[in-house]
Amino acid sequence: MTDPISALLLDETAEFSLAELCAACRVSEDLVVEIVAEGIVEPMGRERMHWRFTGVALTRVQRVVRLQQDFGVNLAGAALAIDLLEQIERLRRAQRSFD
Secondary structure, eight states, X not given: OOOOOOOOOOOTTOEEEHHHHHHHHTOOHHHXXXXXXXXXXXXXXXXXXXXXXXXXXXXXXXXXXXXXXXXXXOHHHHHHHHHHHHHXXXXXXXXXXXX
């Protein structure tokens, strides 16, 4: 038996609470707090109970989880890898606009 595939469509205005982000990414609040402390994502709101996250933050948390599961990367390594992956994506988009 295979796991069902689920998808979440995001637009630029999508926002998630801490609980919603954790549910969507299937991670604990403690991991998200560590990801925030590492500077990988930055929540809107000062207090943890009022944190809101963008769709970009959700994607970044999902990437962190994949990097940890697939390659055993720690959070500092995941931050570097995500920054490099996003830079590659920006360069590819720029290259397409010149083609």
